[in-house]
Amino acid sequence: MACTGNGLKIFTAGFLVLLLWAILLFWADWFCLKGIASANFRRIEAVWVMLEGMDRKNDPNFFPCSLLVSLGSDLPANVLGEPAWTPLADARRSVIERISTGWGVFQYDAESGLFECKYYEGTLRRQKGASYYVGPGGIHSEKKESLGRFRDPFVYEDEQWGKYFIYDRQLRQFFRLNLCGMEPQFSAGPVLGDSIELSQFGSLQKGEEIVVIAKEAARRWRPPKAGQTGDYAGQWWWETVPSDFRLNTAGPWLLVLDADGQILRLNKESLSIEGPAGRLPAPLGLFGSRTEGRPEKLSAYRVYPVCREKNGQLVYWGCCAASAAPEGVGLAIECFDAQGQMTGYDMFRSPAANSVSGYYQEVLLSKLFERGDGALSITARFFADSLQPAVFHGLSFLCAEAIEPRAGMRALFLRPHSFIGILRRCRQMGLPARLFSAFLMLLPSLLAGLGVGHHLRKKSLSLGGSSRAARGWFAAGILFGIPAWITFNLVRPRGKMVTCLNCGSLRRPDQITCHVCRAGWDFKGLESPDWCLLEPLEESESPVGPAVSERQTDL
């Protein structure tokens, strides 16, 4: 590559081009992803659940739905600028809230390892009222050694300011704090067993995209018939949940989510886990493969605890868990009763839980292609994928399962949600079939890379590059495709070529020898031979025969 400048120039220009190209492709892909999500949302990503256990076959005109859950089309937009998702990420370390006469501040001080609870009257500038310090050992108005230290605590505000649940990841303990009464109350729960790896507690939610649509509205909602189009789900967005149902609290329980997707019930009084409440469902992806129902494998999930108010008491009714596939298309929902037994599931669920429902294939994939925008978005996305450098395209296939789905939607170089990445997660296919399909998907970018590489190799040689440099550009063209071509054009020599006096081809003026014939600049043209003719030859002895004029005369 030395022919076109030094290596530093090539690598710096190459990196910049690659970065800017990746950003441009990201936006192209983002618009396509948004188009797919939007097309998908208008059709079928609203599912109903049969919470009350009634069989819909008894009355074809009445669906005994209790909840209708929809996946919003704004998933690609919401993930932009988002911090990386990690377990317990949604839990906070401090709560700052405006209350009736001022501000309540409950914040963790890492230096002392204690929570500080303060009340500010009016604005935060004027502190007034009691301050408390909370540690694992209790609560006190002064910092004391006996309070101990929290190590890695997270706090959840239960319904109103002053009622907190604290979970310390290192101590593996729950704590409860109530500041609302005359005297603050504090209690610590037992240490959790090693089998539980907590991922979230209190509000079980990843992203804001999954929303519930009203129970009563769901009763009137009808699933789309084959060939029917329209805003099936969207028209019910603004309905309200009936007043005796509460979807934001589990009453006497606090729901916690394990890392493997199990939803557990924590007793708010004893702070011990008393049993299962359900689990995150496994949604079907774009290619019909079932994703693992684990928090870090899903692009969005939400658990709605369902409580019914009876005589002023909240009775836990069960919970409804919904989750979205990693690429943001495909929603699953399951409902569980108060004991954690499944009572309802979404309309895409087949009798054999792990196989792909034929209805799903018919509804999701065919409907996506039914109208122009879905088909256009998918086709455009395939072309945008093919413009990706082949090396990143291949690595996206290899790393698709290792990248957290929401982070993957913001990825620049490795794209786990490209079609080849979705294919990697397609567990229903065998490995040879997946590899072959991946090769077919990789083929357009490989062929484009091959064409660019061949062009760069020829161009490099014609510009006086060594064969080694030409091989380097060929490899760069195959691996990086169009960015390699742009880089080459940025760093190639700008001087005009001159004609070589020896071979007649164009050569570089800044090189000592011609890259074609290896002639130097001191080439003097035709030189006279060492011998010379001293006497004129006899006409008969001439090696070229008689002169032309003489031969013509003879004729």
Place this chain on the structure above:
Amino acid sequence: MWTLIRREIEDMWVFYLVFLLLWGGAVLLLASAAFRGTEEALRLKEGVVYPYPFLCVGLAVLGVSQMYFDRMRRLSAFLLSRGAVRRQVFAARVAAGLIPNLFFTAGLGTVSMILFRDFAFFNEAFRDDLISNLISGFLAGTACYGIGLAAGWTSSRVFPTLGTLGLVIILLSLLVIKGFDIQVQILFLTATVSSVLLGWEIYRTSSL
């Protein structure tokens, strides 16, 4: 070296005046938001990033102008005849580009921290967010300036200015994609190093 830096600043004094005005406007806006109430004061950490797109565009145009006028007026040829070497001229140029960005960020950080302490209240998480936002904004500015340096060494006036603005918009969209976390800081830092080195290589290998 100091003389070279001073000369660069004197040559481009208009840009420095614009940066000063931008900084003053940003401080006024932040202060007015803080005086409006606690809720607005709590949003100061987001508010500090709003002036950065303007600063980034200004820095990119500054980089382009430094290189373009050097080539057109043969400034480097004159300076080299006075005993300076190319490395010194380029280093002084980069320093003159970094100074406004550094002062802008440090000044904005100090003011917002004071406002934050007085009108909201001190919180480590908020402070960390504020510092992270300021670092990302500073690195975005250096990356845009570097791109301006790399693109400015041409004889055309229109292409480097418009082309650089396009590249700056593309590059700044990284903040929309990734936010202000460590990933975007690493990307901006790498882009800064790459673009400054590229600018140096272009400058070093060009005939004056």
